[in-house]
Amino acid sequence: xxxxxxxxxxxxxxxxxxxxxxxxxxxxxxxxxxxxxxxxxxxxxxxxxxxxxxxxxxxxxxxxxxxxxxxxxxxxxxxxxxxxxxxxxxxxxxxxxxxxxxxxxxxxxxxxxxxxxxxxxxxxxxxxxxxxxxxxxxxxxxxxxxxxxxxxxxxxxxxxxxxxxxxxxxxxxxxxxxxxxxxxxxxxxxxxxxxxxxxxxxxxxxxxxxxxxxxxxxxxxxxxxxxxxxxxxxxxxxxxxxxxxxxxxxxxxxxxxxxxxxxxxxxxxxxxxxxxxxxxxxxxxxxxxxxxxxxxxxxxxxxxxxxxxxxxxxxxxxxxxxxxxxxxxxxxxxxxxxxxxxxxxxxxxxxxxxxxxxxxxxxxxxxxxxxxxxxxxxxxxxxxxxxxxxxxxxxxxxxxxxxxxxxxxxxxxxxxxxxxxxxxxxxxxxxxxxxxxxxxxxxxxxxxxxxxxxxxxxxxxxxxxxxxxxxxxxxxxxxxxxxxxxxxxxxxxxxxxxxxxxxxxxxxxxxxxxxxxxxxxxxxxxxxxxxxxxxxxxxxxxxxxxxxxxxxxxxxxxxxxxxxxxxxxxxxxxxxxxxxxxxxxxxx
Numbered sequence: 001x002x003x004x005x006x007x008x009x010x011x012x013x014x015x016x017x018x019x020x021x022x023x024x025x026x027x028x029x030x031x032x033x034x035x036x037x038x039x040x041x042x043x044x045x046x047x048x049x050x051x052x053x054x055x056x057x058x059x060x061x062x063x064x065x066x067x068x069x070x071x072x073x074x075x076x077x078x079x080x081x082x083x084x085x086x087x088x089x090x091x092x093x094x095x096x097x098x099x100x101x102x103x104x105x106x107x108x109x110x111x112x113x114x115x116x117x118x119x120x121x122x123x124x125x126x127x128x129x130x131x132x133x134x135x136x137x138x139x140x141x142x143x144x145x146x147x148x149x150x151x152x153x154x155x156x157x158x159x160x161x162x163x164x165x166x167x168x169x170x171x172x173x174x175x176x177x178x179x180x181x182x183x184x185x186x187x188x189x190x191x192x193x194x195x196x197x198x199x200x201x202x203x204x205x206x207x208x209x210x211x212x213x214x215x216x217x218x219x220x221x222x223x224x225x226x227x228x229x230x231x232x233x234x235x236x237x238x239x240x241x242x243x244x245x246x247x248x249x250x251x252x253x254x255x256x257x258x259x260x261x262x263x264x265x266x267x268x269x270x271x272x273x274x275x276x277x278x279x280x281x282x283x284x285x286x287x288x289x290x291x292x293x294x295x296x297x298x299x300x301x302x303x304x305x306x307x308x309x310x311x312x313x314x315x316x317x318x319x320x321x322x323x324x325x326x327x328x329x330x331x332x333x334x335x336x337x338x339x340x341x342x343x344x345x346x347x348x349x350x351x352x353x354x355x356x357x358x359x360x361x362x363x364x365x366x367x368x369x370x371x372x373x374x375x376x377x378x379x380x381x382x383x384x385x386x387x388x389x390x391x392x393x394x395x396x397x398x399x400x401x402x403x404x405x406x407x408x409x410x411x412x413x414x415x416x417x418x419x420x421x422x423x424x425x426x427x428x429x430x431x432x433x434x435x436x437x438x439x440x441x442x443x444x445x446x447x448x449x450x451x452x453x454x455x456x457x458x459x460x461x462x463x464x465x466x467x468x469x470x471x472x473x474x475x476x477x478x479x480x481x482x483x484x485x486x487x488x489x490x491x492x493x494x495x496x497x498x499x500x501x502x503x504x505x506x507x508x509x510x511x512x513x514x515x516x517x518x519x520x521x522x523x524x525x526x527x528x529x530x531x532x533x534x535x536x537x538x539x540x541x542x543x544x545x546x547x548x549x550x551x552x553x554x555x556x557x558x559x560x561x562x563x564x565x566x567x568x569x570x571x572x573x574x575x576x577x578x579x580x581x582x583x584x585x586x587x588x
Contacts (some may be wrong), residue, residue: 163192225255358387
């Protein structure tokens with residue numbers, strides 16, 4: 001009967017049919033304009049379908065605009081019913097700002113509109129997506145008062161909320177106290193135990209399930225592979241699966257990739273009967289995280305040749321690969337490709353591009369992109385400050401920090417680490433001390449060992465070695481290898497043998513008994529003409545079997561990235577190309 005009535009409404013109002021078939025925001029805007037012109041927005045059913053269509057079209061790249069538009073439609077309805085409230089709450093529960101869902105839920109209750117069994121699962125999902133266990137407990141109390149605690153969908157929402165909030169015991173109490181369980185109930189509990197790393201309990205529930213789907217297997221495979229690193233057990237489950245879907249393949253590959261086992265991950269990837277963009281992204285991300293940026297770049301190019309459209313993870317991954325390799329030409333091509341194909345171009349992707357341009361030394365392109373951004377995150381500002389400092393524009397980095405403060409932009413400990421590093425490279429001792437002192441007093445941010453490291457480096461470069469030593473010995477936390485290493489490097493610059501020996505002794509006590517420390521001390525002795533001590537250090541290194549690490553370099557030639565190591569003669573051809581290019585440039 002309901003289906004017949006809905007079909008009748010569609011036939012009577014052509015705009016409803018258009019809304020049902022709308023695929024782009026532009027189409028919805030046009031329909032909305034027609035509804036306003038024809039005074040149809042007063043029809044609650046028509047308005048509800050418009051809101052539903054707008055929420056369904058939400059795009060991660062413009063989610064803030066979609067949210068504003070959905071709320072605009074909602075505000076134009078004089079007396080929204082339960083369906084309106086549920087639609088807007090459901091929309092916000094799926095975004096990165098689930099607090100909006102709770103705010104609308106609160107407004108709904110104040111408006112006197114009755115909630116139903118569809119309202120609470122959306123609200124509970126919002127609670128689970130944020131540090132909202134307290135809010136979730138309050139909602140649970142209301143669920144009981146309203147008599148919805150026996151509803152299967154609401155009960156599943158409660159189980160999922162408690163499990164995702166880390167309170168898996170309460171989730172299990174709800175699970176045990178409810179006879180009418182479905183597959184979602186079982187999967188929610190297994191997922192809860194897996195997220196906590198309690199794979200024994202998860203396995204027991206899995207074995208006791210009356211029925212399973214591919215998601216049940218994927219949860220367990222993901223838990224073994226990623227949470228506790230037991231890829232052997234994960235592979236046993238994967239091989240035992242009656243029907244493997246794409247999610248399970250991706251989970252298994254992700255398990256290998258997370259542990260740096262890129263060989264088995266690649267073999268499984270090649271054996272996949274089908275792949276989606278997530279499959280490619282997992283592999284690209286794996287190669288990036290485990291130091292093989294060149295192969296990540298090759299995988300991305302293969303992905304494009306297979307006609308696969310990149311997502312945010314693969315886009316950020318390949319941009320990071322270009323940054324690590326210093327492959328500016330390929331980085332610019334990726335930037336052009338993303339813009340041309342209108343692929344997700346949000347603040348995360350743009351920040352990755354800024355980082356890439358900075359690391360490749362292209363400050364103009366980085367600054368232009370930064371200035372044109374509609375919104376910037378803390379990470380965006382931090383990347384700019386770090387990039388300016390690393391490229392020799394320390395004064396501009398400090399100016400950008402001052403601009404952040406003037407605009408009231410939120411700062412974090414990484415912001416201060418970035419600007420202190422810039423002060424260090426510029427030798428701005430007074431400014432560095434001022435910012436360091438204001439961290440706690442004006443911004444309420446407690447300095448970490450890294451911030452003390454910047455101050456030690458700042459003082460060391462300025463030749464104030466004993467002040468630097470005093471900072472290390474009086475800091476509130478245990479000194480790190482980096483701090484003493486920084487002081488040792490400063491000792492070489494300012495030729496302070498006594499303090500260098502103290503630094504080496506401290507580094508030995510902290511376990512940094514490697515070749516780099518002794519090579520540096522040997523060089524300090526050599527510069528002071530203390531040859532007996534030089535030979536003593538070198539004999540000590542030989543006796544302990546220490547070897548200096550082989551140098552590696554990366555170069556981009558004609559759009560291709562080449563890596564070579566010290567002593568490798570296989571790249572003589574590359575050098576001949578570079579030589580001929582330099583000669584041609586000189587001639588022109």
